[in-house]
Amino acid sequence: MARNSVIAGRDISEAALIGYGGFKTAQLAQLTLSPLRPNGIGSEPCQDIIVKRFYIPSKKADQLPAVNDPKDDPKRSLAKRFPRLSVPDELEKLYREANILYWAKSLLQLTYDFIDRAISKAATLPPFDIPRLCFIDAGLLLAVKPNENNAKSSGTANVQTPYLAEELIPNSKSFMKYVHNSEPYPLPEPDEPGYDLAQFLCFTQHIQYVKTGGLAYITDYQGSGALLTDPQILTHPSVNAGKDLFGEGNLVIGVKLFAREHICNAFCRWPGFKLDPPASVDIDF
Structure with missing residues (x-):
């Protein structure tokens, strides 16, 4: 059964960034599925989860500008530190992570x-x-842009942002x-x-x-x-x-x-x- 989902704080700021490795960032978010799953991730409303995304490694992330200017757009500043792959490329990598x-x-x-x-x-x-x-329990989440023409589309054309959603380790x-x-x-x-x-x-x-x-x-x-x-x-x-x-x-x-x-x-x-x-x-x- 298809489910609709809501991720709170999708333009996640520096405060929600809980860690990063050589290729992925991990950020804290909240998930609500409709309808709720019987168990595991998505089984309760406003469930704390971890969302992971790939980024393009260039310089060390801790050497890039931090998000500390209140006038700056947090989403844009975070993107400076962790430039993302194209949607198809990132989706393929996240799919592999879920498959593993x-x-x-x-x-x-x-x-x-x-x-x-x-x-x-x-x-x-x-x-x-x-x-x-x-x-941990995990799954792929896709932020999808609504189709203004109400026409069916295939592939990743309407996907704006892919995430790997994971159970939070307490x-x-x-x-x-x-x-x-x-x-x-x-x-x-x-x-x-x-x-x-x-x-x-x-x-x-x-x-x-x-x-x-x-x-x-x-x-x-x-x-x-x-x-x-x-x-x-x-x-x-x-x-x-x-x-x-x-x-x-x-x-x-x-x-x-x-x-x-x-x-x-x-x-x-x-x-x-x-x-x-x-x-x-x-x-x-």
Whole structure:
């Protein structure tokens, strides 16, 4: 069913900019869908969300003029710091981001299905707890210009601004990256917060790699509490006949080196999971 939506504060000012990376900005907004969804993002009116957009990286954003002149137009000033792509180009990139989240959720569900089946069949319970994590709820939102001629149009002709709307992570201060997208081992050191969770996430990579026959696994794990966001999926070049299904972070070298660089931990070695060490897959560059 099609839904109408309202994003409060769409010409988002500097005050609503909560962060930016090398390619994307993240801004605080409010969403109201009509009708409301039964659960997840858009299930309540005036719901706090995060909207993300791509920008064209040139200089470092913190070296560009800040939005601090009350006489200046906040939307225009923000655009100076973060010049946007064309609508078709940005929409394609945001679609890829949403697609990554969609498939990351599926791969993580496959992982937990494997874990739960193994534990249910094991003679004894594992000597550790299984963290229960999930990826944030998200979806594409399009600000569409009304067609004055009341004629049907196709493509992105009437789209003014695309957004990736994401569930707000409440404990943003504890946000951290657990596993980098090019290295299948924990980023935190053993004596640092988040190390045990990073170990578990590396174990999930082992499961995904083995269960897909070395074709795909989630990486770039990051988030706060039980919520994860902004993943990457690394795939073997044979997936989709070599045409990249995911984002620019899909590094073939990661798949090639996974079996060599992955270090099995206590999760991997528990006999109840019956996990063999990951075997190398052939990749020609």
